[in-house]
Amino acid sequence: MRSYSTLPGSLIISFAIALFLLLIRSLGGLQPWELSAYDQMMRSRPPEGRDSRLLVIEVTATDLQLPEQDDRKGSLADGAIAKLLQKLESYQPRGIGLLIFRDFPVDPQFKKLRDRFESDNRFFAICHAQELGNQDSGESIPRPPELPKERQGFDNILPDPDGIVRRHLLSMEVSTTSRCSAEVSISLLLALRYLELEEKNISPLDFNSEGNLQLGQVIFERLKASMGAYQRVDTGGTQIIINYRSPTRIAETVSVADVLAGQLNPEVVQDKIILIGARHVNSKSFTTPNGEKISGVMLQAQMISQILSAVLNNRPMIWFFPAWVEIIWILAWALIGASLNWKIRHPLFLGLSAIPLLGILFGIGFFILSSFAGWIPVVPAALVLIGMQMVGVFLRLPEFITVSRVADVLQRCQTPGDIAAIANQLAWIPSPPPRVFGFIVPQFLEVSQSVQSVREATSSYRQYEFLGRSISRLHSLQESLAFNKDAQQVTRLEKIAQQWLKILQTAQQTLAEQAKRSAEIPQVYIAGASLNPDDAKTRFKGRLDIFREVETLALSAQPPILLLHGGRRTGKTSTLKYLPRKVGSELIPLLIDLQGAATATTLKGLANYLAEEIVKAAKKSRNFDLPYPNPQQLNQEPFLTLQTWLEKLERIAPGKRFLLCLDEFERLSEVIATTNSRVPLNFLRHVLQHRRQWILLFSGSHTLDELEPYWSDYLINTRSLRVSYLQKPEAEELIVKPIADFPKIYEPLTVSQIIQATRCQPYLVQLLCTVIVDHLNREKRRLATPDDVQTCIPIAIETGGMYFRELWTSLSDAEQEVLEYLITEQTPHPSLKSTIRRLIRKEILEKVGDCYRFQVPLVETFITQVVTV
Numbered sequence: 131m132r133s134y135s136t137l138p139g140s141l142i143i144s145f146a147i148a149l150f151l152l153l154i155r156s157l158g159g160l161q162p163w164e165l166s167a168y169d170q171m172m173r174s175r176p177p178e179g180r181d182s183r184l185l186v187i188e189v190t191a192t193d194l195q196l197p198e199q200d201d202r203k204g205s206l207a208d209g210a211i212a213k214l215l216q217k218l219e220s221y222q223p224r225g226i227g228l229l230i231f232r233d234f235p236v237d238p239q240f241k242k243l244r245d246r247f248e249s250d251n252r253f254f255a256i257c258h259a260q261e262l263g264n265q266d267s268g269e270s271i272p273r274p275p276e277l278p279k280e281r282q283g284f285d286n287i288l289p290d291p292d293g294i295v296r297r298h299l300l301s302m303e304v305s306t307t308s309r310c311s312a313e314v315s316i317s318l319l320l321a322l323r324y325l326e327l328e329e330k331n332i333s334p335l336d337f338n339s340e341g342n343l344q345l346g347q348v349i350f351e352r353l354k355a356s357m358g359a360y361q362r363v364d365t366g367g368t369q370i371i372i373n374y375r376s377p378t379r380i381a382e383t384v385s386v387a388d389v390l391a392g393q394l395n396p397e398v399v400q401d402k403i404i405l406i407g408a409r410h411v412n413s414k415s416f417t418t419p420n421g422e423k424i425s426g427v428m429l430q431a432q433m434i435s436q437i438l439s440a441v442l443n444n445r446p447m448i449w450f451f452p453a454w455v456e457i458i459w460i461l462a463w464a465l466i467g468a469s470l471n472w473k474i475r476h477p478l479f480l481g482l483s484a485i486p487l488l489g490i491l492f493g494i495g496f497f498i499l500s501s502f503a504g505w506i507p508v509v510p511a512a513l514v515l516i517g518m519q520m521v522g523v524f525l526r527l528p529e530f531i532t533v534s535r536v537a538d539v540l541q542r543c544q545t546p547g548d549i550a551a552i553a554n555q556l557a558w559i560p561s562p563p564p565r566v567f568g569f570i571v572p573q574f575l576e577v578s579q580s581v582q583s584v585r586e587a588t589s590s591y592r593q594y595e596f597l598g599r600s601i602s603r604l605h606s607l608q609e610s611l612a613f614n615k616d617a618q619q620v621t622r623l624e625k626i627a628q629q630w631l632k633i634l635q636t637a638q639q640t641l642a643e644q645a646k647r648s649a650e651i652p653q654v655y656i657a658g659a660s661l662n663p664d665d666a667k668t669r670f671k672g673r674l675d676i677f678r679e680v681e682t683l684a685l686s687a688q689p690p691i692l693l694l695h696g697g698r699r700t701g702k703t704s705t706l707k708y709l710p711r712k713v714g715s716e717l718i719p720l721l722i723d724l725q726g727a728a729t730a731t732t733l734k735g736l737a738n739y740l741a742e743e744i745v746k747a748a749k750k751s752r753n754f755d756l757p758y759p760n761p762q763q764l765n766q767e768p769f770l771t772l773q774t775w776l777e778k779l780e781r782i783a784p785g786k787r788f789l790l791c792l793d794e795f796e797r798l799s800e801v802i803a804t805t806n807s808r809v810p811l812n813f814l815r816h817v818l819q820h821r822r823q824w825i826l827l828f829s830g831s832h833t834l835d836e837l838e839p840y841w842s843d844y845l846i847n848t849r850s851l852r853v854s855y856l857q858k859p860e861a862e863e864l865i866v867k868p869i870a871d872f873p874k875i876y877e878p879l880t881v882s883q884i885i886q887a888t889r890c891q892p893y894l895v896q897l898l899c900t901v902i903v904d905h906l907n908r909e910k911r912r913l914a915t916p917d918d919v920q921t922c923i924p925i926a927i928e929t930g931g932m933y934f935r936e937l938w939t940s941l942s943d944a945e946q947e948v949l950e951y952l953i954t955e956q957t958p959h960p961s962l963k964s965t966i967r968r969l970i971r972k973e974i975l976e977k978v979g980d981c982y983r984f985q986v987p988l989v990e991t992f993i994t995q996v997v998t999v
Contacts, residue, residue, distance in 0.1 A: 136472065137468070137469075137472045140467075140468035140469070140471040140472045140518075140522075141464075141465070141468045143468070143471070143518065143521055144464040144465065144467045144468035144471070144514065144518045145461065145464050145468075147464065147467075147514055147517040147518055147521070148460050148461055148463075148464035148510075148514045151460070151510050151513050151514055151517070152457065152460065152510070155361055155507075155510055156356065156361055157361070157362070158361045158362030160359075160361075160509055160510060160513070161291075161359055161360065161361055161362060161363075162291075162292065163509045163513075164359035164507065164508075164509045164510075165290060165292060165294070165296070165359060166292075167492075167495075167508055167509050168296070168359065168419065168499075168505060169294065169419040169420075169421070171492075171495060171496045171499050171500070171508075172374065172419040172420055172499070173377075173419070173420050173421060174496060174500075175499070175500045176500075177375075177376045177377060178375045178376060179375075179376065180376060180379060180380055180381055180382065181375060181380055181381055181431070181435040181438070181439070182381075182382075182402075183324065183402055183403060183435070183438055184380065184381035184382070184402060184403050184405065184431050184434060184435060185223075185381060185382050185383075185384070185398055185399055185402045185403070185404050185405070186381045186382070186383045186384075186405045186407070186427055186428065186431055187214070187383075187384055187385070187386060187389060187404060187405065187406045187407075188383055188384070188385055188386075188407060188408070188409040188425070188427065189205045189206060189230070189385075189386055189406070189407065189408040189409065189413075190385050190386070190387075190409055192385065192387060193210075193385055193386040193387050196210060196386065196387060196390065198210035198213055198390065201237070203234060204230055204231065204232065205230045205408040205413070206230055206386070206406075208236055208237045208239075208240045208243055209240065210386065210390070211228075211243060212240050212242060212243040212246075213390055214386060214389055214390065214406070215243070215246055215253070216242075217389050217390065217392070217394070218389070218399060218404055220396075221394070221396045221399035221400050222399070222400050222401065223252065223399050223400065223401070223402050223403070223404045224252065224323065224324055224327055224401050224402060224403060225252050225253075225254065225320050225323035225324060225403045225404070226250075226252055226253050226254065226403075226404045226406065227254045227255070227256070227283075227316055227319075227320045227403065227404065227405050227406065227430070228253070228254070228255040228256065228274075228406050229256050229285065229316065229405055229406060229407035229408075229426060229427045229430055230256075230406065230407060230408055231256065231257075231258070231271050232255065232273075232274040233257075233271055233272045233273075233274070233275075233309075234274075234275070235274075235275045235276065236274075236276055244276050247274055247276035247277050248276050248277070248278070251281070252323070253277075253281065254281045254282070254283060254316060254319050254320055254323070255273055255274050255277050255281065255282060255283075255316075256273070256282070256283060256284065256285040256316045257270070257271055257272055257273040257282050257283075257284055257285070257309075257310030257312055258270055258271035258284060258285055258286060258310055259284040259286055259302070259304045259305075259308050259310040259311070259312055259313075260304065260305040260307065260308035260310070261286070261302050261303065261304065261305060261366060261367065262302075262303040262304060262305045262306075268286075270305075270307075270308040270309040270310045271309065271310060272309040272310055273310060273312070279311060279312075281319070282310070282311075282312045283312050283314055283315050283316030283317070283318065283319040283320070284299075284302075284304075284310055284312040284313075284314070284315055284316065285315070285316055285426065285430070286299050286302070286315070287299070287416060287426070287429065288369065289416070289417075290363065291363075293417055294417045294418065294419055295372065295416045295417065295418060295429060296371060296372060296419055297353065297363075297369050297370070297371060297372065298315075298317070298369065298370050298371070298372045298433045298436065299315055299367050299368070299369055300314070300315055300317075300318050300343055300350065300352075300367070300368040300369070300370065301313055301314050301315065301318065301343070301367055301368040302366060302367030302368070303366075303367065314335065315433070316430060317430050317433035317434045317437065318335075318343075318437065320403050320405075320434050321403075321434050321437035321438055321441075322335065322345075323403070324403050324434075324438060325345065325346075325438070325441060325442075328442065332345050332346050332441070337368075341368070342368075343368055345437070345440075345441045346441055348440050348441050348444075350368070350370050350437075350440070350447065351370070351447075351449065352365075352368045352369055352370060353365045353369040353370060353371065356453070357450055357453075358450030358451070358456070358505055358507070359450075359505065359507070359509075370436075370447060370448070371447070371448035371505070372432060372433060372436060372448070373436050373445070373446070373447055373448050373503055374418055374419065374420065374432055375432060375435050375436070375439070376432075377418065377420040377422050378420075378422050378424060378428070379428070380428060380431045380432050380435055381405075381428075381431050381435070382398055384398075386406075403434060405427050405430060405431055405434075406427070407425060407426055407427025407428075407430070408425065408426075408427070409425040409427065409428075413425055413426065414426055416429050418432075446502055446503035447503060448503050448504075448505050449503060449504055449505065450504075450505055450506075451504075451506060451507070456506075456507050456510075459506065459507060459511060460507060460510045460511050460514055462511075463491070463511035463512075463514050463515050464514045464515075464518065466487065466515065467484075467514060467515045467517075467518030467519060468518060470483050470484075470487075470518070470519065470522075471518055471519070471521075471522040474522075475526070476526075476530065477522070477523045477526040477527050477530045480519055480522050480523055480526065481519055481520075481523045483519065484515055484516055484519040487515060488512055488515065488516070491508060491511055491512055491515070492508055492512070494506070494508075495508035533571070536556060536559075536571060537622055537623070537626065539552065539555055539556065540552065540571075540574055540626045540630075541622075541625075541626050541629070543629070543630060543633065544633070545633065545637075546581055546584070546597075546633060546634060546637045548633075549577070549578055549581045549630055549633060549634070550578060550581040550582045550584070550585065551578075552574065552575065552578035553575055553578040553579045553582055556575060556578075559571075559575070570607065570610060570611060570623050571623075573603065573606070573607045573610065574607070574623075574626070574627075574630075576603060577600050577603050577604055577607065577630065580596070580599055580600040580603060581597070581600050581634070583596055584596045584597050584600070589645070589648070589650045589652065589653065589907070590641050590644040590645040590648050590650070591641075591645040591648075591650070591652030591653070591654075592652070592653060593641050594638055594641040594642050594645055595652075595654070597634055597637060597638045597641060598638060599665065600634055601631065601634050601635060601638065602664065604627055604630055604631050604634065605631075607627055608624065608627050608631075611623060611624055611627070649910060649912065650907050651873060651875055651903050651906055651907055651912060652869075652872070652873075652903075653900065653903050653904065653907075654669070654868050654869050654872065655669070655868055655896045655897075655899045655900040655903065656669055656896055657893060657896040657897040657900045657929075657930065660701075660703035660704040660707060661701075661704040661707065661708070662707060663707055663708055663711060666704075667869070668868070668869055668870065669864070669868050669869065669896075670701075670704055670708050671856060671860045671861070671863050671864045671892070672856045672857055672860035672892075673701065673705050673708075673712075673853070674712075676694075676705060676851055676853065677705075677708075677709065677712040677713060679851060680692060680694075680709065680713065680789075680827070680851065681712075681713040681714060681717060683825075683849055684713075684717055684787060684789050684825045684827075685714075685716065685717065685787065689825045690847045690848060690849040691818060691826050691827075691828065691845055691846070691847060691848045691849070692825070692826065692827040692828070692848075692849055692851060693827075693828050693829075693833075693834070693845070693848050693849065693850045693851065694706070694791075694827060694828070694829040694830075694851045694853060695829070695830055695831060695832065695833055695850060695851070695852060695853070696831065696852055696853035696854055697831060697854075697937075697972060697973055698831060698933065698936060698937065698940075699891075699892075699893035699894075699933055700853045700854060700855075700891065700892065700893070701853055701892045701893070702793070702829050702830075702831075702853045703793055703829070704892075705853060706719070706721050706791050706793055706827075706829060707721065709721070709789070709791070710750075710751040710752065715752070716785065716786055716787060717786075717787050717789055718748060718751055718752050718754060718783070718786055718787065718788050718789065719747075719751050719789045719791055720743075720744050720747040720748060720751060720788055720789065720790050720791060721747050721751070721791045721793060722740065722743045722744065722747065722790065722791065722792050722793065723743070723793050723794060724792055724793060724794045724795055724797040724798060725793075725794045725797055726739060726743070727739050727740065727797060727798070727801060728794075728797035728798075728800045728801060730801055730804075731804055731805070732805060733768050733769065733805055733807060733809055733810070734764070734765055734768050736768070736801055736805075736810060737764055737768030737769055737771070737772055738764060738768075740772065741758060741759050741764065741772065741775065742758075744756065744790075745757075745758060754783070756779055756782070757778075757782075759771050759772065759774075759775040768809075769809055769810070769812075769813040772813060773813065773816060773817075776788075776817065776821050776824060777821070780821065780822075780823045780824075783823075786823065787823050787824070787825060788823055788824050788825070789825050789827055790817070790824060790825065790826050790827065791827045791829060792826070792827065792828050792829065793829045793830075794829070794830055795828040795829060795830045796830045796831070796832055796837065798810060798811070799837075799838055808840065811840075811841075811843075811844045812844075814826060814844065815844050828845070833850065833971070834848065834850075854973060855889055855890040855891055855892075855973075856890040856891075856892055856895070857890070858885060858890060860890070861885055861888070861890035861892075861895055862881055862885065864892070864895055864896070864899075865881050865884055865885075865895060865899055866881060868899075873912065875903070875906065875912055875913055875914055876913075876914050877913065877914065877915055877916070879915075879916050880914045880915055880916050880918065880919055883916045883919040883920075884898055884899065884902075884919055886987065887919065887923060887986075887987050887988050888986065888987075888988055889985055889986040889987070891986055893930075893933065894926075894930070894986065894988055897926050897929065897930045897933075898919070898922060898923070898926045898988070900926075900929075901922040901925045901926045901929060902914050902918055902919065902922050905918060905921065905922050905925070906918070923988065923991060924991075926988065927988065927991060927992050927995070934989070934992040937989065937992075938992070938993065938996060941969075941974075942965070944962060944965045945965055945968065945969055945974075947962070947965075948962050948965050948966055948969060948975075949969070949974070949975075949993055949997070950997050952975075952982060952983070952984070953990075953993060953994050953997045953998070954997065966982060973985050973986075974989065
């Protein structure tokens with residue numbers, strides 16, 4: 131499995147991208163993008179309207195031509211200023227700010243103007259200061275000579291590297307060589323003038339211990355180094371971010387001519403802050419985040435309005451997350467990107483998935499900015515998300531192309547031969563296949579391999595039967611597609627599956643017709659492993675008495691331990707496999723093969739094996755999805771965890787009973803010997819005593835008296851169920867009608883001969899019938915006679931030699947000695963009577979009158995060969 135497609139791998143890549151971007155950000159590499167994104171969100175905010183506390187008097191190009199401007203040296207002549215201030219005085223403003231540089235004295239003829247400059251506490255003017263240690267702050271410009279120092283304020287503006295003004299300089303330390311000694315901005319001075327008359331508890335200027343300006347209860351947190359988007363800017367002095375109120379006109383605006391002509395409503399001036407500044411072709415303009423160019427006087431109005439609104443109206447100021455919160459925020463989006471990369475397999479969908487998330491991200495950023503004035507790191511988070519998606523798409527694209535190529539190969543199949551050839555064409559795919567192929571493509575390969583095996587079948591019927599298995603696998607594949615979350619892949623693979631299904635069903639129909647026309651007898655008997663219901667279907671006969679007894683005992687008020695025992699190849703495992711189809715739905719049979727558990731060398735290994743097999747068995751038995759136990763707890767306390775887990779399963783399936791069928795249970799003795807612990811048996815006894823919805827069924831070839839002594843301490847209240855020979859009618863049905871529509875190939879006496887030779891032992895019946903069918907097909911006959919049975923018995927013994935040899939070697943020396951006596955017609959020694967009884971229990975011998983004989987003639991024939999040879 132590719133590491134980047136796992137959740138840990140995705141997290142590593144995503145966090146690596148995040149850390150790289152955080153490094154780039156700390157070096158200022160993301161600052162232009164973050165500032166641009168901020169500007170875009172600021173432009174999208176609705177305007178808040180004008181601030182009624184301010185009035186702006188602009189000196190326009192027309193005002194420069196007024197008669198009062200004849201002797202002007204700058205934007206306003208002394209005469210014009212004198213008349214302007216006289217007019218405003220009558221309207222009682224709260225404060226007046228002259229935002230035009232005047233570094234020359236008042237003309238002597240305007241004594242009243244000079245007196246106003248010197249003594250009017252409502253009048254303030256600007257100068258341009260040179261910041262201490264900052265040579266880029268420009269040449270200093272002094273205040274008007276008549277103006278006291280306390281009523282001067284600097285007008286220094288801080289454009290960002292892109293020329294846009296986003297920061298507001300409230301105060302700074304001035305260079306000793308500066309001709310402007312003001313350490314406070316004109317905007318702050320005028321705001322303080324307004325607030326001093328508004329609220330008595332506001333001191334003229336107050337900085338807290340952290341160096342932040344505090345006015346009343348409002349703290350103006352200053353911009354610090356590496357704060358928010360500003361990672362590489364000069365943060366000297368007290369700086370804040372300007373929260374622009376309106377894109378252009380923040381206050382009522384009139385011209386100088388309007389004021390001098392008396393065309394001014396007194397209410398517009400009374401108790402307001404009056405700002406006098408230039409707006410003509412020679413005046414300087416500034417760019418705002420809204421993309422507008424505004425005059426210096428309008429920019430100062432924005433700054434004053436922000437201070438007043440924050441103190442008097444609780445209007446929020448622009449703020450940033452703390453650095454650690456920003457890191458968490460960015461890493462959270464890295465986690466989102468990693469999750470998408472882990473979940474979405476298709477590169478196109480993975481790439482497109484970023485689009486709605488980016489919309490959500492910028493939506494969150496805009497909402498926080500417009501509603502709470504928060505400037506959160508949108509751009510770094512977006513770049514982390516985009517970066518992860520780009521990496522994911524880049525890494526998956528070759529895989530996607532490969533999968534598409536595989537799908538093209540699968541889709542080109544037109545015949546069963548094409549399907550069979552797929553396994554060779556795609557032999558380059560490793561086993562197990564990479565995760566990129568999902569769990570569907572490997573199933574197509576299995577179908578192809580299954581179709582390949584059809585060619586090896588010896589008859590049309592065998593080919594028909596093998597093809598049916600391939601069709602069943604295709605049906606299972608179609609069911610698996612329902613669990614695939616990739617809609618596009620599902621659609622295409624579903625189309626391929628339907629195409630293959632049609633091809634194979636047509637071929638199977640052709641084979642069925644060929645089989646009917648053929649003189650060959652279909653070989654349908656299964657002599658070997660246990661019968662699988664999906665393949666064997668109706669070949670399993672009888673055992674209804676066992677099914678009824680198991681169901682009755684399992685659903686009783688106090689069910690006992692069930693012990694299903696019998697000789698080798700008597701059908702115990704087949705019976706357990708057919709159990710889910712033979713008992714009611716309130717019982718959930720769970721077949722566990724303990725031959726696999728015998729490989730466990732630790733208790734943890736055994737517990738894990740049991741848990742996995744229980745989950746698989748529930749799915750196979752009743753299509754019931756059970757949760758796995760907690761892996762960490764299972765490794766720490768294996769069987770205590772299993773006990774808790776079984777209790778949890780009872781709550782998941784109320785009203786159900788779990789029949790835990792432990793096949794080849796004797797193998798537990800090997801685990802007990804290996805681990806030197808009887809904890810597994812203690813666990814099973816706990817289940818028996820305390821888990822009312824759990825019933826234990828042990829299946830094996832031994833009875834209690836044949837096991838180690840310690841088993842008797844655990845298998846208390848045991849009900850034995852013996853699996854022995856089939857009933858005669860059941861054996862006859864297995865012989866003459868193993869499947870529906872099986873041809874009539876046996877004479878009645880032939881059937882009797884088979885039953886007599888096998889004693890209705892199911893494996894031996896299947897074995898002998900298999901040999902007989904092969905014999906008839908070789909001789910191209912369709913009717914078996916008693917002579918054919920005698921001819922086939924030696925062949926059957928040779929074919930089933932493994933079964934017969936295992937039977938012989940499993941006997942003790944004493945038991946073999948008894949059988950040798952019987953074969954050679956000698957009388958066993960009386961001391962061997964207990965051995966004879968064991969052979970009877972093992973269904974080797976039976977007593978007839980005063981004599982003993984073999985129960986199964988086929989077994990007798992084999993042992994005779996062994997003894998005589």
